[in-house]
Amino acid sequence: MVLRIRKSLLRKGMYIEAVECADLEFSGRRFLLETDSALHSILASSAEYVLINRAKSNVDCGLPVCRQPDEHVQPTSLRESDQRTRIQHAVSQVTATLRDGFDEIKSGKFDIDRFAPAAMNITASLIASPHVLVEVTRLKTKDEGTYIHSLAVSGLMTGLGHLSDLGEETTRELTIAGLLHDLGKLLIPNAILNKSGQLTEAERHVMRTHPERGYLRLKQHPEVSDLILEICRFHHEALDGSGYPLGLRADRLSLPVRICTVCDVFDALTSVRPYKRAWTSTEALKWMFDRGHLFDRRLVLRLGSLIN
Ligand SMILES: [Fe+2]
Structure with missing residues (x-):
């Protein structure tokens, strides 16, 4: 079991498993904390939180360390095959819901409550089985690319929402935002979308008009929250202002938007495209970590701890 604790409790x-800061000294390192100097290095770093592996520790990490149940990146007793079955069931349900939902949106009808059960379903499944998350992304097929990409991003965002202490309600919004973030692609001609x-x-x-198109479409529905609208509109922005549609800089990009960006790019890099092979998770995380001017490195590290 992996636990996320304040560094003062180390x-x-x-x-x-991970020190949540951008310092290269700790990048990708997993180690047993054995010396005072290593402890002091972490305490002196910019990190606030550290991920520890309870099973590999030599001391009793103790449950009191965990302030809330959702700080656990669980999974304990479920057998691998049971986890796989749960994930596949969640995937088929959410995929069907997405397909129906997108069809409704295309025809002008939309009921966000349809997405909530699917969101809860995938949330429960992923919390129980985060280490098979990567397999969800591999279930993608070319024909259902946008649907399955949205599902994968939703799942990853749900996991990062929990790991980032955003609370149940905001995390639920992240799940739904992941499902809806690329909605604007429905309005892009197929000749471009499927080229x-x-x-x-x-x-x-x-193609770069899809965030704004999705935002404007969702904005027609008052039940869609401002946070979901913001994520849809700004998920292709970058910290240094080089993204689109508005070229916003870091100080205008909220944590939920940054979470979507990191999950979106990670899923794109680890997926097969007509012009490239799928990158491994490690390759994708390193590529993103090396581009701290574009992506929030804290979130890249946190994503690594979620899927590895
Ligand atoms: Fe997108």
Whole structure:
């Protein structure tokens, strides 16, 4: 079991899975905390939280360390095959719901409550089985690419929401936002959306309108929260202002938006595209970590702890 604790609660004998800071000293390192100097290095870092592996620790990490149940990146007693079955069941249910939901949106009808049960379903499944998350992303097929991408991003965002202490309500919004973030692609011509080769400059310009199109479409429905609208509109922005549609900089990009960006890019990199192989999770995380001017490194680290 992996636990997320404040660094002030660290003790020698604990096994470190990740130190949540951008310091290269701790990048990708997993180790048994054995010396005072290692402990002091972590305490002196910019990290607030540390992920520890209870099973690999030499000391009793103790449940009192965990302030809330959702701080656990669980999974304990379920057998691998049971976990796989649960995930596959959740995937088929959510995929069907997404398909129906998108059809309704296309025809002008929309009921966000349809998404809530699917969101709760995937949330429960993923909390129980975070380490098979990567398999969910591998269930993607080319024909259902957007649907399954949305599902995968939703699942990853749900996991990061829990790990980031955002609370049940906000995390539930993240789950729904993940399902809806690429809604604007429904309004992009198929000739561009499904083109197998590289896009021309003009086609790329059209494709880049999808965040704004999705935002404007969802905005027509008052039951869609401001947070979901914000995530849909800004999920392709970058910390240094080089993203789109508005070129916002870091100080205008909220944690939930950054969470969506990191999950979206991670899923894109680890998926097969007509022009590239799927990257491994490690390759994708390293590529993103090395681009701290674009992505929030704290979240890249947190994502790594979620899926590895
Ligand atoms: Fe997108």
